[in-house]
Amino acid sequence: MPGADKIPKRSLFLTLADIFDSFAPVIWTGGGCTRCQKFLTLPRNRVMFRLSSNAKLVLEDGTVFRGRRFGAATDAGGEVVFNTAMSGYQEIITDPSYAGQIIVMTYPQIGNYGIALDDFESRQPFLSALVVKEISRITSNWRSAKPLNDYLFERGIPGLEGIDTRMLVRKLRTLGALRGIIGDAGVSDEVLVSRARAIPSMAGRNLAIGVTKGQNYRWDADIAPINRRWQQQDLFGSSGQRRQHVVVIDYGVKWNILRCLVNAGCSVTIVPATVSSEEIIQLSPSGVLLSNGPGDPEPLIGSVKTIQELLGRVPIFGICLGHQLLGLAAGGKTYKMKFGHRGSNHPVLDVATQEVEITSHNHGFSVDAESLPQNKVEITHINLNDQTVEGLRMRDVPAFSVQYHPEAAPGPHDAHYLFERFTAMMKDFHDKGISDA
């Protein structure tokens, strides 16, 4: 079984070394690479469009989609999921929450505007592979720094184009998320099916530990330049006030969460997922943000414990995986959804105001509404498409969370106000602490 040995090592389990400790492009060697190099020497980095299929995506149920490679010419396996956002592929592929997954973009033409320096959500793509209907041969945007194809190639991420992505999406919608593998056209379907079936399920795996950065760091302009063009409001150094210090527990944090916190007037320290509550308290935070991250929250037992210890001692804001962890810490349960929510167009109802926000989503697990202790937890937000829990608030302690992504990136900015809500909560807590004292 050629190449089988490297599959699990490379594309499913991302080691810390792979992810954070180098900014250098990762060049993968292997059979497919020369072909890849050839693409790159074509004028304007055009991927040849007249190739017959040279690779395929094989699902665990035996379905085979024949297409053409782009990006790195390697094999990759993972849970196949789809995202319906029509823009923002760069943010999606660099969102650590996609670790271990093969992303199918439902919008058929991807790569049109290339890769822009301001638009990374982390230092590295974390997904296993990208599947599209058509990858753009050229890039067109004044900010474009390089083609998507080149970026994926440098980062060792394979892509597959030229398949009926809508058919694949309809299958995933009907059967739920499936495991799948991208392999060369020459490898037999049976071999690939069995390899797809050998991929561990997302449920029960601690993927966050694989994407979190192993040390504390402070978020500032040196780490990722913040382009003021994209600031919603210019709140830098807001009129000499003391900045609120937010400690972000990094389960796979998206950089835009950090940008939004800075934007809301906070200073930010990022700590690893494995952090203890005492370590956090020592940083004397104004508040703690539980970040997004990949996969199933239930195996993150240590993190849940940490959160439980922090509740009441410091205001907490959870996003996505952070929301699920808060739900678990509050005594609730989570479950794996059929095919999850991934896109930029989900309507979420704010139960209190009865207003609707259009929100950005990326999650395959959800907090079970029935499991939440009603005396302790209030459901604040509901998804209008399927009535799932989208937000909750602790009744007695300053903590709230949302399942969706108020930091957007990609997606609408409707929920940006939650960062203001968090800063207000921290201020209240601080003022109350002063008056209590």
Added chain:
Amino acid sequence: MPKRCDLKRILVIGSGPIVIGQACEFDYSGTQAVKALRSEGIEVVLVNSNPATIMTDPEIADRTYIEPLTVDFLERIIARDRPNAVLPTVGGQTALNLALALHHEGVLEKYGVEMIGASAEAIAIAEDREQFKKAMLEIGLDVPRSVLVASLGEAQAFAKRNGFPVIVRPSFTLGGSGGGIAYNSEEFDTIVHRGLGLSPVGQVLIEESLIGWKEYELEVMRDRKDNFVVVCSIENFDSIGVHTGDSLTVAPAQTLTDKEFQRMRDAAAAIMRRVKVETGGSNVQFAVSPKDGRLVIIEMNPRVSRSSALASKATGFPIAKIAAKLAIGYTLDEIRNDITKKTPAAFEPALDYVVTKIPKFAFEKFPGADATLGIQMKSVGEVMAIGRTFKESLFKALRSLEAVKPFRPVDMSKAKLSAALATPSENRIHYIVHALELGWSIEEVGRLTHIDPWFLDQIEQFAALQRDIRTKELRQIGDLDLRMAKEFGFSDRRIAYLTNCEEVDVRRLRWERGIRPVFKLVDTCAGEFESYTPYLYSTYEQEDESQVDDVKKVMILGSGPNRIGQGIEFDYCCCHAAFTLREEGVQSIMVNCNPETVSTDYDTSDRLYFEPLTMEDILEIYEREKPDGVIVQFGGQTPLKLTIPLARAGVPILGTPPESVDLAEDRERFGEFLNRLKIRQPAHATVRSLEEADAVARTLGFPLLLRPSYVLGGRGMAIVYGKERLHKYLTAAFDAAPGQAVLVDEFLEDAFEVDVDALCDGNTCILAGIMQHIEEAGIHSGDSSSVLPTYMISAGHLEEIRTLTRRMAIELGVVGMMNVQFAIAGGEIYVLEVNPRASRTVPYVAKATGVPLVKIATRLMLGKTLKDLGLTNDLQVSRYYVKTPVFPFVKFPGVDPKLSPEMRSTGEVMGIGEDFGTAFYKAQLAAGLRLPSSGSILFSVNDLDKRNALTVARKFAAMGFTILATSGTASFLGDMGVEVVTVAKVSEGRPNFVDVIKSGQVGLIINTPLGESSFKDGWAIRTAAIQHNVPCITTLSGAAAAVEAVKALRSGNIHVKSLQELHIDTTKVEAAGLLKE
């Protein structure tokens, strides 16, 4: 928030006649809105002057008024029906302006009518450029630098400061009428001058030019809880400088990063809030600099628009319907998404396909018009196509345009091709393909066209494949290449052209190799949820989602893009066919590619295929669906001309047998047919050379009526009075279509024309309406006002017309509808033309008689007889119904607006009255010609018309009008005892009649073409009339009708009545179930 309970009765204002910039998209949005309101138990009062609309069908609203859209008439309706509110946002600029006028004149306040959907304040901010600019700057958004001026001097000062090019936009004109781009001070002065004259408020906006910038539009909605969604983003293929209505546009946006897109979304939300659009849909236009991403706001419309119709079709999100529900108090989360049924309307549609819209132009109708595209809209219709890639959707859209002869540039010099690329035009897209196929670089083409390289790269892929296919024979094309060609959007016809074979050969090869399209669903959600609405498009991929039902079903072929001669009337017919099939329990399958229409609303038919109306596309749908029959007679010429090829391919055609269609379309065979029936027709011949033509001219004598053998809307028709003109016409015609014949007819002078619509079940025939043209023969029937019933035709002639119509219908075996054009000359009746299909006048006759003709015709096609349907007598009308066309001349400065056999009107209105004069007055008013009740009337007529002019002048003088006339006319009238003031012609110095017209002293102009010699003066009068909006009548029969109209106006006896009241009897017939069996 639930709906408001205080709104019991709502007035909906339609958009009036179809004009450039305001077409049947407002029938679509208005119809949706009315249906939505009524489904909420609200009574709807509807007013629209356009009888060809679905919205004016008596069953759509509770009370339907076909009346002029003026403050005066609206007040009468409001006073009568006392609505609680008016919804002005679904009838285009017309409805918005009218509502604003009603507000300003205190009518709304007087009757306690609330404006819903948009407040007067919101309309004012959005429409007034200066206020809008100020509002945008207030909320921190960027706008193009500009200044609003009321004089040339102020304008020049701005140009001096900012340099050229600059854009000039007159205030408050429709579709940017009268605007332009000036590249130098000379052009600048001309355009500013014209703009100041055209603007009803005498102001123009002078603006920094954003030429070369990218243009985007967002279609957005907001409800009263401040929920906001973007329904669709649209990226223009053409850069700023081409009116968005004339631009090729693509949905969704292709080259925006998410950050840029969200920045636009934030801006749109802020604009909605600032302009205070409390509820409903709006569109916001943006420009983005390709160099540094600077984002400026161009404009916003606080109403549904052409783009919102496109967005609704592109996404499956029915903007107008939802806007209507929001206007009565619902919020987005309370409204279901019709397509997924389970999710709410509070979401943003996700597309998993690419949509391309291409405008349809009619420059061939307006020789002399400037065919360069600019900021003033010139297109008359549009097509939309859906594909899984831009390439596929672009080329599907191009073939949807139904070019008679595909435009394929060859052998152009480099300089010529460069110029063609640099000038925005109807055919520029073909030059782009050509240049890229020749190997021009994307950079070079991009530099010349300012088109985004991403689009050009997509076209280059197509062009590269085209270059390759061209070198091959059909059978040499490999499977992979052929499949790729189909994926890229190559039509069979194009492949046939490239490989020098027949389209049918390509199809055969494709089918042999199993290269067939699949059909996918438009579902609003990119496949995330199950869809319950069969809204389909074809593509070349793996999975087919069409899920064909095994039931009795009929496929209706639509009429494609609106164009002059084929417009909304045919969409009306197709919709009615679909409604009838539903009533009869037969599944209806609609095929059409026009995003503006009601027929392409997924609610209209059971299954909708948004596909080009070409043989290839129709056959693929047919093969997939296998319907029991196909209806070709309601979509105008587009489907009719496919009758024979489809029948040959084994497709069962419903109704009139294909051989009869062919017979009626073939002029030579039809001539023989009439001879056999001993029915008189003008002497005629078919010529293929100048020599043949000369011989024919000797036999028939001049004048002659000439037309190419392919006719649509009178295209290329002309009347010639001498050999020189004859040769000129023929040379041009033979050059344009080598090998095609030209038809030469004896031209009947001083004839009356009569139009007949008839219903026939194959054995019996009844006449639905006999309409008399008000203008004499020689003017295209579509351009002539007509009246139902006839008012100057003898009973004997009418009887003969009935007999002839029946004889022809039965001989042809017509099942369904038939239209005949007769001429009466010298006491004899001639048949000019027979169309074995529904005609342009069908909706007008249906509204006048109160009988749903198409519903009957559809039932006849399903096998019912007229007797079964209780119809044994010809239909009668009890009042006068006048149909009057409207023309786009104001958009085409330099084109002579005189009427001719070449159809040039874009739409029509109807006037209803107890007498002819009232009906004619209302029709003229609805068409924008306000006849005077007193004042001066200017006469300038040719010698032949002088005697008739005398009668008219005397009648006007008797009513107290001052008669002005040019020298010749004046001396004749004076000699005959009419008190007349002589006015100088342009050639006779100043002040001349143009000055008099400008000064506003003239209330009506009667001008008949003066012949070649004084052509210039005639032209000058007519253009001055158009520019200063003075009614100008160019025929004496029209002038005689105007006398009656003015009499009626002076009598003050003008009333309004709803269709439901007018047709209470026929409504009863329907209620008794006679029509429904």
